[in-house]
Amino acid sequence: MLLVVLEHDRGELVEAAREALTFGRTLAAKMGDDLEAALIGADDDSLVAEAGAYGASTVHTCTHEVLSDYGPDAHGAVLAQMVEALAPDAVLACGSDRGNEVMAHAAARLDAPFVANCTDVTPGESWSVTRVQWGGSLLEDAALEADVALLSCGLHTVAAEPGDEQDADAESFDADLDESHAITVVRDRVVQEAGVTLPTAPVVVGGGRGVGSEDGFAPLEELAELLGGRVGCSRAVTNLGWRPHADQVGQTGTRIAPEIYIASGISGAIQHWVGAMASKHILAINTDREANMVVKADWAVIADLHEVVPAIAEEIKRRRS
Amino acid sequence: MKILCCVKRVPAPGAKINVTADGMDVDAAHLGFTTSPHEECGVEGAIQLKEEHGGEVTVLTLGPGEAEEQLRYAASVGADHGVLIPTDGSAYDPQRTAAAIAAAVTELEAGEPFDLIIFGNESADAGGFQVGIRVAHALGRPIVQGIKGIEPDGDIIRARREIDGGFEVYELPRPAVLGVKEGLNLPRYPTMKGRLASKKLEIRSLDVEADAGGQQRVRLHRPEEQVSETVILGEGPEAAVAVVDVLAELGVL
Ligand SMILES: Cc1cc2nc3c(=O)[nH]c(=O)nc-3n(C[C@H](O)[C@H](O)[C@H](O)COP(=O)(O)OP(=O)(O)OC[C@H]3O[C@@H](n4cnc5c(N)ncnc54)[C@H](O)[C@@H]3O)c2cc1C
Numbered sequence A: 001m002l003l004v005v006l007e008h009d010r011g012e013l014v015e016a017a018r019e020a021l022t023f024g025r026t027l028a029a030k031m032g033d034d035l036e037a038a039l040i041g042a043d044d045d046s047l048v049a050e051a052g053a054y055g056a057s058t059v060h061t062c063t064h065e066v067l068s069d070y071g072p073d074a075h076g077a078v079l080a081q082m083v084e085a086l087a088p089d090a091v092l093a094c095g096s097d098r099g100n101e102v103m104a105h106a107a108a109r110l111d112a113p114f115v116a117n118c119t120d121v122t123p124g125e126s127w128s129v130t131r132v133q134w135g136g137s138l139l140e141d142a143a144l145e146a147d148v149a150l151l152s153c154g155l156h157t158v159a160a161e162p163g164d165e166q167d168a169d170a171e172s173f174d175a176d177l178d179e180s181h182a183i184t185v186v187r188d189r190v191v192q193e194a195g196v197t198l199p200t201a202p203v204v205v206g207g208g209r210g211v212g213s214e215d216g217f218a219p220l221e222e223l224a225e226l227l228g229g230r231v232g233c234s235r236a237v238t239n240l241g242w243r244p245h246a247d248q249v250g251q252t253g254t255r256i257a258p259e260i261y262i263a264s265g266i267s268g269a270i271q272h273w274v275g276a277m278a279s280k281h282i283l284a285i286n287t288d289r290e291a292n293m294v295v296k297a298d299w300a301v302i303a304d305l306h307e308v309v310p311a312i313a314e315e316i317k318r319r320r321s
Numbered sequence B: 001m002k003i004l005c006c007v008k009r010v011p012a013p014g015a016k017i018n019v020t021a022d023g024m025d026v027d028a029a030h031l032g033f034t035t036s037p038h039e040e041c042g043v044e045g046a047i048q049l050k051e052e053h054g055g056e057v058t059v060l061t062l063g064p065g066e067a068e069e070q071l072r073y074a075a076s077v078g079a080d081h082g083v084l085i086p087t088d089g090s091a092y093d094p095q096r097t098a099a100a101i102a103a104a105v106t107e108l109e110a111g112e113p114f115d116l117i118i119f120g121n122e123s124a125d126a127g128g129f130q131v132g133i134r135v136a137h138a139l140g141r142p143i144v145q146g147i148k149g150i151e152p153d154g155d156i157i158r159a160r161r162e163i164d165g166g167f168e169v170y171e172l173p174r175p176a177v178l179g180v181k182e183g184l185n186l187p188r189y190p191t192m193k194g195r196l197a198s199k200k201l202e203i204r205s206l207d208v209e210a211d212a213g214g215q216q217r218v219r220l221h222r223p224e225e226q227v228s229e230t231v232i233l234g235e236g237p238e239a240a241v242a243v244v245d246v247l248a249e250l251g252v253l
């Protein structure tokens, strides 16, 4: 049996859970096994039904006062106990922040290997996996020897898609939890910004070292606002203190997936590229025809961004008036 | 506060990552080396805590002898001690790395725990998302990943974790472990004085045995790249007209 971990936020299934189910459906077929799901800290019928729509035959639900909000240790402990009680052949989460964290906690408790961010998995006596390294710039083929294969699939490796609809049964799971597991449960939550955020923006206007200064970002801000998008930046820019790290796109920043990424004054180092490569289209503005960002873009303007970016904003305003 | 930071030496590739002929490693022949930006911020965070609350900062790495470079860099920005767990240079799997680090920590502590152990959220190269969590479990201490704010408050460490559009707050009793992310702070650059001092850093070498885990590398390879012909829309501000045509076509105007 393949057990898929259903990530949710206070009772709302997140997209990563649907991706894990979609990836898991293919994997369960390769294993020739049933797909079941683990729902930790919630037991709503609607979530069980949704897991069924994605092919889960049974959903093991676990609720407890310690599970009232997310807590990595408590969730990891429940998952480890489910592995011991239900004896799945493999467990799969989506490689989101929480997905990888919960799997690593369960793996540490079970003293079992955990392979994070797989893009391809072949079951067998010894499992063959392909996984992401360097945030996606490189892939690693690895062999996995374990009693239970603990895996996560890389975020956005597959697009979520329902299928093999089942009338999923909910089975409640009794976990052995106490106050010690509650030490790392969320105490408070602060929402700073609502609306369009960098990961969800339909347009991202990116600026790199070529922007030249903190003030140099004003025209990029204007363009982003005209397009209902957000400003992003490179690590060179955050290191210079021109923009907050929250704006950084890349391996150690945010992964964006807009309809179009307008990357200006950014050379396109591999660590930046992996954060931008899910963009549907890329337009580069750079003085260097050979810059990696230009070479990889769909469109490019080879010119000084300080002239081009305001001209684009002007042209938009002209057409709108 | 007594703080330990764990950093991993990795090559710093530019536009492309090349792999050695046997596929077992990144070809670093012409590359410099660094640590993950997450870990750099971890070291900076530890030094800031020391400056504010007193104490000392130890930096630990598991790797080849050359990884001393990363320990000395940390010393040049204010770390007090450096510890190297030597390997033969081959890549350790995550279970083996964690077991070795946990054993080294136990030896270093000699019954007097570090108040805080800081890991990066994930290493820059392997990105296993687990070494810190395994070490925390081995030591029986709480850990939270994805941390972008650390605030000690008596016996508690308040930690802020980034979520889309805001943050979550955790409260960990000491001794605790954190996996931190870039954005925790803006790391300082070494001063001349710091650089000189770092040359004199005495690095403690700790030999620890640890068994291989269940995940073994077969080979590294580059993902298939989509080659796209770049359409050049112009070489000056007059290209704005063509750019806006593209935006209109994509329906984002
Ligand atoms: C482990 C690791 C993780 C990393 N993570 C990230 C990450 O998450 N995100 C990230 O961005 N980087 C990351 N980096 C850093 C990355 O390697 C690069 O150093 C960085 O992306 C470079 O930023 P940049 O393109 O702005 O600067 P540069 O490389 O200096 O490029 C500036 C570009 O601007 C162009 N330019 C200059 N003036 C103008 C002008 N007037 N008009 C138009 N174009 C102009 C130049 O031709 C050049 O192409 C990471 C590095 C490591 C080792």
Ligand SMILES: Nc1ncnc2c1ncn2[C@@H]1O[C@H](COP(=O)(O)O)[C@@H](O)[C@H]1O
Binding pocket: B006, B007, B008, B009, B036, B038, B039, B060, B061, B062, B063, B094, B097, B118, B119, B120, B121, B122, B123, B124, B126, B127, B128, B129, B130, B131, B132
């Ligand atoms: N070889 C190593 N030496 C020291 N610290 C390491 C090593 N490997 C991993 N770490 C630490 O563990 C974190 C998580 O690593 P990983 O599980 O590989 O993503 C890293 O950010 C480092 O802080």
